[in-house]
Amino acid sequence: MTFIIRKIRRRPNGQEVVRDQPVNKTELTVGRATECDIYLPDLTVSLNHATIEAAGNSIRVQATSDRPVKAKGKFGTRFVFPAKDENTIGIGPYQIKIYKEDDSIVVATERTEEKTQMLQPEDEEKIFSLKKAVIGKRSHAWFWALVTVFVAIAAPLYYFYSDRKADVANPIEIRADQELIGTRVDQLWLSGPMSLAHTSLADNCNACHLNAFESVQDVTCLSSGCHDGIRNHAEQDDLWASKPPLSAGEEILRSVAQFTGKNEMACGSCHMEHNGREGVILTSEGTCNDCHADMDTRLTDTDLINVSHFDVDHPNFRPTVITEPHFDNPVTARISLDDNPKSYSGLKFPHDIHLEADGAVAKQAMDLADEWGFDEVLGCEDCHQTNAAGALFLPVNMEQNCGMCHSLAFDQDPETGYIRTLRHGEPQDVIASMQDFYNSSAARLFDESNTGGSTRRRPGDVAQLREDNRLVDSLLFASDRARQRVAEIFNEGGACYDCHVIVEPEDGDPLKYDISHVSLEEQFMPKTVFHHESHDFMNCLDCHEAETSDSATDVLLPGIDNCLDCHRSETTVNFIPSNCLMCHEYHDDTHQPFMTPDDSSRTRHASVWPKRDDEISVAGSSLPQAVTVTAEATNILQDQ
Amino acid sequence: MARKNGNKRTHRDDAQHESFLRHKNFMYLKWALFICLISIVAYFLIDPTPRHNGGTWYGYTLGTIGALLIVWLTMLGIRKRAITAGKWSLKGWTSAHVYLGLSLTVIATLHTGFQFGWNIHTLAYALMMLVIISGAFGIYFYANIPRAMSENRAETTQAEMIQLLNSLDDQLEDAARPLSAQYVAAVQSAINDTKITGGLFTRLSGRVNKCATARALAKLRDAAEGSGSAMVDQYGEDLSSAISILDRKSVMLNRVRRHIRYKSLLELWLYIHVPATIFLLAALTAHILSVFFYW
Numbered sequence: 001m002t003f004i005i006r007k008i009r010r011r012p013n014g015q016e017v018v019r020d021q022p023v024n025k026t027e028l029t030v031g032r033a034t035e036c037d038i039y040l041p042d043l044t045v046s047l048n049h050a051t052i053e054a055a056g057n058s059i060r061v062q063a064t065s066d067r068p069v070k071a072k073g074k075f076g077t078r079f080v081f082p083a084k085d086e087n088t089i090g091i092g093p094y095q096i097k098i099y100k101e102d103d104s105i106v107v108a109t110e111r112t113e114e115k116t117q118m119l120q121p122e123d124e125e126k127i128f129s130l131k132k133a134v135i136g137k138r139s140h141a142w143f144w145a146l147v148t149v150f151v152a153i154a155a156p157l158y159y160f161y162s163d164r165k166a167d168v169a170n171p172i173e174i175r176a177d178q179e180l181i182g183t184r185v186d187q188l189w190l191s192g193p194m195s196l197a198h199t200s201l202a203d204n205c206n207a208c209h210l211n212a213f214e215s216v217q218d219v220t221c222l223s224s225g226c227h228d229g230i231r232n233h234a235e236q237d238d239l240w241a242s243k244p245p246l247s248a249g250e251e252i253l254r255s256v257a258q259f260t261g262k263n264e265m266a267c268g269s270c271h272m273e274h275n276g277r278e279g280v281i282l283t284s285e286g287t288c289n290d291c292h293a294d295m296d297t298r299l300t301d302t303d304l305i306n307v308s309h310f311d312v313d314h315p316n317f318r319p320t321v322i323t324e325p326h327f328d329n330p331v332t333a334r335i336s337l338d339d340n341p342k343s344y345s346g347l348k349f350p351h352d353i354h355l356e357a358d359g360a361v362a363k364q365a366m367d368l369a370d371e372w373g374f375d376e377v378l379g380c381e382d383c384h385q386t387n388a389a390g391a392l393f394l395p396v397n398m399e400q401n402c403g404m405c406h407s408l409a410f411d412q413d414p415e416t417g418y419i420r421t422l423r424h425g426e427p428q429d430v431i432a433s434m435q436d437f438y439n440s441s442a443a444r445l446f447d448e449s450n451t452g453g454s455t456r457r458r459p460g461d462v463a464q465l466r467e468d469n470r471l472v473d474s475l476l477f478a479s480d481r482a483r484q485r486v487a488e489i490f491n492e493g494g495a496c497y498d499c500h501v502i503v504e505p506e507d508g509d510p511l512k513y514d515i516s517h518v519s520l521e522e523q524f525m526p527k528t529v530f531h532h533e534s535h536d537f538m539n540c541l542d543c544h545e546a547e548t549s550d551s552a553t554d555v556l557l558p559g560i561d562n563c564l565d566c567h568r569s570e571t572t573v574n575f576i577p578s579n580c581l582m583c584h585e586y587h588d589d590t591h592q593p594f595m596t597p598d599d600s601s602r603t604r605h606a607s608v609w610p611k612r613d614d615e616i617s618v619a620g621s622s623l624p625q626a627v628t629v630t631a632e633a634t635n636i637l638q639d640q
Numbered sequence: 641m642a643r644k645n646g647n648k649r650t651h652r653d654d655a656q657h658e659s660f661l662r663h664k665n666f667m668y669l670k671w672a673l674f675i676c677l678i679s680i681v682a683y684f685l686i687d688p689t690p691r692h693n694g695g696t697w698y699g700y701t702l703g704t705i706g707a708l709l710i711v712w713l714t715m716l717g718i719r720k721r722a723i724t725a726g727k728w729s730l731k732g733w734t735s736a737h738v739y740l741g742l743s744l745t746v747i748a749t750l751h752t753g754f755q756f757g758w759n760i761h762t763l764a765y766a767l768m769m770l771v772i773i774s775g776a777f778g779i780y781f782y783a784n785i786p787r788a789m790s791e792n793r794a795e796t797t798q799a800e801m802i803q804l805l806n807s808l809d810d811q812l813e814d815a816a817r818p819l820s821a822q823y824v825a826a827v828q829s830a831i832n833d834t835k836i837t838g839g840l841f842t843r844l845s846g847r848v849n850k851c852a853t854a855r856a857l858a859k860l861r862d863a864a865e866g867s868g869s870a871m872v873d874q875y876g877e878d879l880s881s882a883i884s885i886l887d888r889k890s891v892m893l894n895r896v897r898r899h900i901r902y903k904s905l906l907e908l909w910l911y912i913h914v915p916a917t918i919f920l921l922a923a924l925t926a927h928i929l930s931v932f933f934y935w
Contacts, residue, residue, distance in 0.1 A: 128900055249698055
């Protein structure tokens with residue numbers, strides 16, 4: 001029996017190329033080794049993979065390595081076929097057909113599984129480009145753009161219009177509901193943190209922004225129970241006139257603002273929100289200097305003095321002093337401390353004597369120390385009391401602040417010890433009371449001067465009365481006594497004279513004595529509030545030169561140099577940085593003439609800015625407030 | 641060929657090629673620096689109330705310039721698809737794109753007034769910076785990688801690299817035929833299981849862990865150098881032939897992977913630059929809308 005080893009190859013056009021090689025053996029070796037009879041050059045084939053043996057009428061295929069042979073659809077190590085049939089085995093990518101042809105057994109080998117190369121030319125892009133390794137550019141771009149459109153555009157718009165629909169009229173109410181919801185996606189539109197005072201509005205854009213593409217309107221701030229009654233700094237026209245010329249950039253912004261209907265003098269143009277938690281109140285000196293540094297060049301009819309910095313360009317203080325006291329209408333003037341102003345209160349009060357350490361006042365203070373709690377000498381606080389806020393001092397009150405030492409007692413009942421005291425503040429009442437007192441004593445004199453026939457007289461006043469004209473004498477005596485005592489209290493050494501300027505009676509009648517007008521300044525600086533309580537670590541006398549003041553006309557207000565010992569402009573390093581708002585208020589609503597937007601018809605805010613209902617207009621006076629203050633002080637005096 | 645001679649390269653650049661960075665003697669760089677300088681000086685000279693931010697007149701001015709610049713810079717994506725020469729050549733446009741784009745870092749930062757928060761406004765700013773930074777990486781890679789890339793591939797094209805690898809596999813298969821089963825398995829693994837590259841990070845690293853080729857090489861080398869001398873005698877020549885081919889394949893693979901690394905670096909920044917730009921345009925729209933909506 002001979003084998004014919006038949007090698008079949010196919011050309012690309014499918015045509016078979018067959019090459020036969022007869023081998024005179026009974027067993028053929030099959031494998032990758034070159035010495036094998038059937039040489040199968042593929043790495044999936046073992047070196048000596050199998051043997052094919054012709055044994056009589058059968059063909060035996062035996063695997064000779066650890067790799068199997070495939071036949072009849074399964075892998076195995078040994079197969080026996082009838083030699084008369086055509087049988088097929090598979091080894092690696094080769095198909096081997098074994099069949100009988102004439103007397104020989106043909107072993108036809110053909111590679112049926114073509115070798116594929118690992119890398120295909122069309123894979124070039126896949127291998128070398130990032131395209132397949134990462135998510136594509138377009139899908140990324142579209143995804144994020146769509147997310148932005150929905151989250152950062154559509155959602156905030158939805159919230160704006162749904163809130164607006166809910167309640168435009170009462171936007172604050174919406175907030176209460178929203179707090180339950182928590183932070184919403186429309187917070188993405190917040191351009192910055194809200195100021196501390198407005199934090200609660202951060203969740204509620206509609207509270208202030210009522211309409212789309214419209215700036216916050218003043219009416220929103222000034223109504224709805226938030227800032228009702230706050231008034232503007234000055235007239236809109238004056239504000240504009242006092243502003244320095246706009247820079248080119250500001251002009252552009254202004255024209256844009258006007259074009260879009262944004263009000264450049266609205267609350268929001270100074271109180272800019274969304275700029276951080278520190279607040280919306282401008283405190284920088286620059287805010288004031290912009291206009292006030294050289295305001296007289298633009299606002300020519302102002303009587304305000306230019307100011308730029310507290311330590312460089314601030315005029316000395318100009319207290320409002322009384323130049324002519326009057327119970328109802330004292331005359332006041334605003335005089336710079338540089339001009340050594342005098343205050344005419346109509347009273348006598350030498351501070352130096354009262355503060356002396358070893359004078360009569362000090363001695364009396366020691367005598368009365370137990371009763372009134374004085375120290376060895378009088379202190380400022382013994383007479384001056386701060387108001388409830390602690391910032392300013394209450395007006396001096398005779399009964400409380402002077403009466404401790406300056407008694408108005410004029411008589412003591414010898415029997416009961418009752419001390420009769422004169423009423424303060426009403427000179428005519430005082431005179432009438434004294435007259436009444438001595439007139440009533442006439443009856444006593446009349447009664448006591450009755451000797452009942454005895455020639456003996458009781459000692460005292462009655463001794464002077466004659467028996468025969470007793471009644472008339474008693475009355476005349478009492479009247480003379482009254483006049484004498486009245487004259488005493490209105491003259492040197494008398495209770496009134498010590499403190500008051502006395503109006504002498506023209507005809508010399510003591511019953512016509514009077515005291516001169518009295519007025520007291522409640523506040524020398526009505527346009528500012530000096531906070532005494534924040535200076536309480538200091539001694540009063542550090543600033544107020546009371547120890548050397550021997551006259552009540554001295555204005556003991558310290559000048560600006562005194563403040564400059566500690567306070568300098570806001571940029572100072574070694575001193576206390578002090579900006580304008582430390583002493584002045586912008587929306588001052590207590591003192592005229594800071595706030596006078598009374599004729600607002602020419603401004604945009606005609607219906608917005610509230611008017612004063614307590615505006616006082618006093619002809620010829622630039623400081624009507626001082627008048628009211630002193631009038632109040634007078635009322636107090638008159639009441640007593 | 642690789643350019644090793646620095647002088648020669650300069651000469652060649654001057655004579656034949658002017659990069660977009662040096663376009664017209666850095667004209668747009670000068671413009672950009674001028675704009676930045678003006679912006680910074682103005683920022684310090686102008687004293688807005690209460691402070692610098694996007695809402696002052698200067699803030700609006702910078703914002704408008706910045707927004708227009710962003711839109712114009714985005715137009716490069718459209719412009720680059722039409723290559724023209726002359727005054728408004730694509731190269732000039734690209735040069736302006738780079739330098740004016742970089743100047744945005746100054747313009748937009750001053751526009752913010754250094755106020756940042758968790759909001760759409762800062763998101764737009766952050767995206768813009770992301771776009772610019774990715775662009776800066778792009779410039780850096782464009783300036784440095786092509787030369788290294790060219791040196792690495794030594795004028796071999798990508799298609800040739802594939803062919804070379806395939807051919808080495810064929811040679812490997814031939815060379816491995818006489819070898820015993822365990823080495824054949826290693827070689828087969830080198831042929832069938834070698835991963836050229838992988839995901840993003842594999843591409844950027846330029847190497848593949850547990851490379852089948854490297855392992856087959858190590859295994860055959862161990863066999864040749866170390867243990868059974870009998871085997872070396874038996875297969876000596878075939879073994880060293882296979883080792884030599886594996887070695888060549890390994891070198892080739894390294895070169896291919898470096899090439900992929902360079903190519904990835906050249907491409908990757910665009911995968912951030914482009915989507916972030918579109919994202920930015922959406923965020924910028926929201927930013928501008930929100931500002932004027934709540935005017």
